[in-house]
Amino acid sequence: MLASAFDGMDMAAEQPATDARDARWAAWMVAVQAGDNQAYDRLLRDCLPQIRAVVRARVRNAADAEDAVQDTLLTLHALRHTYDPQRPFKPWLNAIAERRAIDRLRRLSKHSRRESALDDAPEQGTPAVGSARLEAAELRAAVAELPESQRTALRLAKLEERPLKEAAQISGLSVGALKVATHRAVAALRAKLGGRDGQR
């Protein structure tokens, strides 16, 4: 009883198809459900303009609209068993086309949100900054590999630019030994980094 009360809601949709085109499509669809290849080809070609009209009312871009049209054709194929010949064909077709058009629009809007998020993202450093960082890392690694005495000599004499005597006092080396250690350290770095420092 409850079911029949609500079946009344579908009364309009369940009116027999009066439109000749709709009747033709419905008849072809019945044949398609029985496995008729020719009827299927005719049906899809005949209702392609209708699918395009429904999709293009929502999707403006021609290429995106054609993608949605093809999605509609694929969905129609997957759902062809759900068509009820007692009902008109066009609302069934339009509902599928509208669904695929909405899906396409959603996908496009997600895609454009992702793209604008990437555009707005702060720059993670220019290539020049990146290569400078790389070279600095190489230099640090090369310095770390030097013997302790050479590293200390390099830091005191070259980086901190202390006078030789003061550097010698801090390091506990003689002035001569400090000079040799500094010289060897620079030579070792030059050899390891391929003389790039010298070219700059």
Add this chain to the structure above:
Amino acid sequence: MDSDELIARLARDAKPVRRLAPPWQGALAWLALAALFMAGVVAVAGLRHDLGARLGLMTEQLNLAFAAATAVLAALGAFHLARPDGDARWAWAPVAPALGWLAGMGAGCLGEIWRGGLAMGTSFECARFILGFGVPLTLSMLWMVRHAALTRPVEVAALAGLAASALAAVGLALVHHLDAAAMVLVWHGGSVVLSVWVARRWGARALAAMGPKLPSV
């Protein structure tokens, strides 16, 4: 590939298909399955000892009738909406009996307050029953309406969750002794709301896993 070529390929693959049964038949089949399931539960758990007395109460009859109507209309709605051209108004079909059911539970609470205070406590057994009964019934309905995956998965899944949990609440009233109206409202009503929310949230994914896939051409 252009659309003409796609049409030619699809037409070549036009194998015969079995037409879907009308929505009322689908709903009836599911309700029969649910009744069988419920009969099994009653056979194991046994009917509540005071069932006769409870069913004699007008309020109890109304509540059960509303819950059952909610389940039946939600099931019918799900089977109608699962078709691409199903009338969208079917989504509203179970709203009126669901509100009646809710009002009945609310009125019970007011009556308890009037008689001298609400009895409140926990009844995880109710939630366990409704969810334990509702989940397999929801899944069985989703299987029956799996073609909705490509058109209206969220609405159909929510209706399936409502139909299954409302029916579970009817089943629960037959086996479980719980008279405190506030507890019925919280534990029965809450479990139904939770079931619908879960079905709405994850049902579309379940449908997508069970449902037809677009052919690769």
